[in-house]
Every structure is written in structure tokens, then in C-alpha cells.
Amino acid sequence: MKRRVVLVDDHELFLSGVRAELGDRVEIVGEAGSVADAVPVIREQDPDVVLLDVHLPDGSGDAIINAVAADRPGVRFLALSVSDAPEDVIAVIRAGARGYVTKTISADELSAAVERVASGDAVFSPRLAGFVLDAFRSGEHLGGDAELEELTPREREVLQLIARGYMYKEIAARLSLSAKTVESHVSSVLRKLQLSTRHELTRWATQHRLV
Amino acid sequence: MARPRFAPSAEEGVIAGVCAGIARTLAVDVTLVRLAFTLLGLAAGAGILLYLALWAYGRSRRVVWVALLSLVAGSLFLHALGLSDRAVLGIALVAGGLALVWREGGGFRADAPVSYGGLALAGVGAVLLLHGGDPSASVLAPGAVAGALLLIAGPWLWRLALERDAERAARIRSQERAEVAARVHDSVLQTLALVQRHAQEPRRVAAIARRQERELRGWLYGDRPIGDESASLVAALSAAAADVEELYGVRIELASAGDCPVDDAVGALVLAAREAMTNAAKFAGTDEIDVYVEVDEEAVAVFVRDRGAGFDRAGVPPGRRGLAESIEGRLARAGGRAAVTSAPGAGTEVELRLPRSGS
Numbered sequence: 108m109k110r111r112v113v114l115v116d117d118h119e120l121f122l123s124g125v126r127a128e129l130g131d132r133v134e135i136v137g138e139a140g141s142v143a144d145a146v147p148v149i150r151e152q153d154p155d156v157v158l159l160d161v162h163l164p165d166g167s168g169d170a171i172i173n174a175v176a177a178d179r180p181g182v183r184f185l186a187l188s189v190s191d192a193p194e195d196v197i198a199v200i201r202a203g204a205r206g207y208v209t210k211t212i213s214a215d216e217l218s219a220a221v222e223r224v225a226s227g228d229a230v231f232s233p234r235l236a237g238f239v240l241d242a243f244r245s246g247e248h249l250g251g252d253a254e255l256e257e258l259t260p261r262e263r264e265v266l267q268l269i270a271r272g273y274m275y276k277e278i279a280a281r282l283s284l285s286a287k288t289v290e291s292h293v294s295s296v297l298r299k300l301q302l303s304t305r306h307e308l309t310r311w312a313t314q315h316r317l318v
Numbered sequence: 319m320a321r322p323r324f325a326p327s328a329e330e331g332v333i334a335g336v337c338a339g340i341a342r343t344l345a346v347d348v349t350l351v352r353l354a355f356t357l358l359g360l361a362a363g364a365g366i367l368l369y370l371a372l373w374a375y376g377r378s379r380r381v382v383w384v385a386l387l388s389l390v391a392g393s394l395f396l397h398a399l400g401l402s403d404r405a406v407l408g409i410a411l412v413a414g415g416l417a418l419v420w421r422e423g424g425g426f427r428a429d430a431p432v433s434y435g436g437l438a439l440a441g442v443g444a445v446l447l448l449h450g451g452d453p454s455a456s457v458l459a460p461g462a463v464a465g466a467l468l469l470i471a472g473p474w475l476w477r478l479a480l481e482r483d484a485e486r487a488a489r490i491r492s493q494e495r496a497e498v499a500a501r502v503h504d505s506v507l508q509t510l511a512l513v514q515r516h517a518q519e520p521r522r523v524a525a526i527a528r529r530q531e532r533e534l535r536g537w538l539y540g541d542r543p544i545g546d547e548s549a550s551l552v553a554a555l556s557a558a559a560a561d562v563e564e565l566y567g568v569r570i571e572l573a574s575a576g577d578c579p580v581d582d583a584v585g586a587l588v589l590a591a592r593e594a595m596t597n598a599a600k601f602a603g604t605d606e607i608d609v610y611v612e613v614d615e616e617a618v619a620v621f622v623r624d625r626g627a628g629f630d631r632a633g634v635p636p637g638r639r640g641l642a643e644s645i646e647g648r649l650a651r652a653g654g655r656a657a658v659t660s661a662p663g664a665g666t667e668v669e670l671r672l673p674r675s676g677s
Contacts, residue, residue: 233608237573237610271621272607
């Protein structure tokens, strides 16, 4: 069965591009160009995945996640943006997005990412993986749950391989793990990213009034 | 916030509503205003005159009569305080002169004409005050003259300061605009021109667009300043990646954790990494190359990976010096090492590692 997808982006050119590329691989059940338009569309359609632009004319993508997440818990969000700026990535991930890819992603990779997010896994671009390694490297954090504040050596290895451009199944083969285990490591990193009180993460989040 | 214009408020008032009108205009309690007028009224009836003056102003808006009546009221008041006739006349002349200056000068408008009549009147008043021989006036006089000067010169000074601020803001704005224009001209417009000229070559157009995107992003988000490739390892790698993209029409995804300044050894690492990207672009037969750089306290590591053809090291002819010389040799001389992992059909990864010396 095709995944039901809502596209949220205010750039008509980009929307039509995604429509053309993904049209026969997923079912696009709705489109919106602003926060105000997107919220009712997502509520009504209850899609599997929302492809979400980080910057919208009337707010940012995380406002949509915050508005919808509570009463549509089944909806997964995948952020899709031209921006690689760490604060943008962090804002939308901490609001609850299951992943982040940049708009230059190829159609194959994008549909794979939609599938992965729909089945509850996390999607990290190499850049996001590099950024997370960076943010979790230095010792500075604000206390809280110690388990959330550090990456395990295994998680670090997995992230490094993602940053180096390896796909999940390649990582699994290289580390002699099952693909499922690799996915659970990535999901665990995502959880830490969302819940950690690390200084680097909270600073960006606070600047964007998420905490 | 604009205050309501003064007007007597007959319905709220007791006599003619002047006090109520003032209270509304100044947003104060009407009882306070009435109290002030009553006290002034006790001072030889000054309050009563002032009341009449304001009432007349409220009905006809004729400032001259109000000014005259106020002047008389003020004189009566000062007289009641015990000042001599001469001092009172001096103060009245100064006040009247100032009123003329303000009226003809249009208040705070600095470009308005100067009222010489008003200035003369004020001057005569000041002389009368200063040479009045009245002990109480000699206390008031210097203050009165200073106040008068301030009132006359103040608006011009104020206006000058405002103009200077506005000029500076405009200058900053125009500088910023010029900088943006120069940047857009040097990069975006050039790229658009190139895109038009190469419209028949999709790979080249994609590479040009991607390079421009990288530059613009670096400038907008400030993480990779363009034109300053020597600033940091990530900036230098980013520039090298952009060059290779443009030359060979590939896409290079650059990820990083940490960064460091570029010294000779790191410079050699960048050149080796560039060579590895070039090899991947030329021989792997794939459009996508991933580059990851990681900097920590001990070492700098760069990974260049493609998912392309791969090769068998033993099968590389000895005449091809690219890998051995440009990558391994160069890095060894800088104190690092290179490792190549590749197999036919399984892609290639070049790992470049350099211990950090200076730290």
C-alpha cells in the first residue's frame, strides 16, 4: 500500500517537483503553503507522513508539529529544507520531526526516507549526523538525565558512518549488526536529540522558543 | 501617544469647564487643576485672568489674546510674590519676547525664520532684570537668561542632532545595499549568465547552480565565508568540493563535525582530499560523492567515499601516480597517513588521517 503523504511548502516550483518525483511512489493526499493552511489539512487527512518545509510565510515548521502532534499521534514528520543551518535542524527535530533531509536529495532517497519515517524510524542526512556528533562531543551540558547526555560508542560509530555516506544496510554489514539494530541506534540518537538538555542543543532551541 | 487637544468642557465643568478641559488634555485629576487655579487666583487674581484667557482661547483659538492675558496674569502673580515692578516688567518682556520667537519660529522647526523683534524684546527684558538693582531679581536673572538662550537655541541643536543621526543611518543602509549588490553581481548574476550560456549541458548547469548555492549559503548563514578558503578546514574542503563538482559535474555532499584552522599540514590534507574527490569523480562512474570531516583534540580525519565502480589496488598500473603520490605521499610528508578501501563493484573510500600537532 502506498504511503499517504501531505506536502507542506510555500514554493510552488518545489511542490510541483516533489509531486512529479514522488507522485507514483506515494499517495499525495494534501498540500499546503502555510502553517494556517497545513494544520486543518493534516487533521482532516491524518496522513502517514508530512513532508515539512522548515520556513513558512506565517511561521516555522515546528509550529505545525506542535499544533498537530497531540491529537494526531500517528502522523510522522520529515523535515525538508534548503537550510542546513544547525538551529533550523535542531528546532524542527526537537519539535518532534523523525528526520531531516535537504531539498537537494534525490527522488530515490526521498521516497526511501518517507518509507523509513512512515515505519517509525529516523532519517538523518550526513550533515545532520555530523552536526549531532559535533554537538554531543564537547563535555558541556546542563545536567539532567546522564543517559540522555552522551552517545554510546555504538551510536557514535553508526552516526560516523552515516556522515561518511553509508546507507543503513551498508552500516549493518560493516558493523556486523542487523539492519533493525542499526535503525534502533539511530532512533535512540533521535530521542536523545529531542530530549537532551545539552548546552549546544538547548541554546539553539531556546533561541527559537521551543523549550 | 497624542493627547486630546485642549478645549473647555462645559458639561464636565463647574464654571466654564476650563479646568476639566485642562485635566483631560494633560490626563491629570481635575481637582488638582482646580486647586492650582484657586491658589493662582489668590495671587492678585492671576488665576482668574489665566482662566479667562484659556476660556477665550478655547472659544476663538486666538493665541495673541491668550498670550497677552497670560502675560498680565503672570505679572500679577510675580507681583504678588513680592518682586519689584521693574523685575516684573523685565520678566514679562523676556516671556513676551520668547513667545514671539516661538510663534514666528514655529516652535521646534529649526528651518523657520528667526524673530528678531522677539529676540530684541527678550533682550530688553533681560537688561531690565539684570540692572534692576532688585535683590530678588538678581537671583532670578542669570537663570532666566540661560533659560531664554536654551529655549531659543534648543530647537536648532535638537534638529541638528536628529539630522546627523538620520544621515548616519542612511549611510550605513547604503553601504549595506552596496555590499549586497556587489555580492549578488559577483556571484548570483554571473552564475545566471553562465546557466543561460550552458543551457544545453544539464550536468554543467547543475554543477554551476550547486556551486552558487554553496557560496550563497555560506554567505547567508555565515558558516563558510566565501573568498576566504584559508580560514578553516571545512571552508577549504567546501571550496575544493565546489571546484571538483564544477569540473566533473558530480554532486559532493560535505558533512562535518568540528573544524580547525589551516596550517601547512592541514593544507596538505585538503589537497590530498581534493585529489581523492577528483579520482572519485573521474573513475568511479557515479554522480554522488560523500565527504565527511571530523576534527577532535588528537586528529583530523577526512573520509571521501563513492558508491561507484571501485578498483583493485593490485591492478593499478605503476605509472599512475595519483593515489600513491598525490594522496599517500603527500599526507605521509605532512605526518599523516592515508588508507584506501576499495573493491571492484563495491565503491571506494579514502580515509585521510592527520594527528594534530599544535594543540
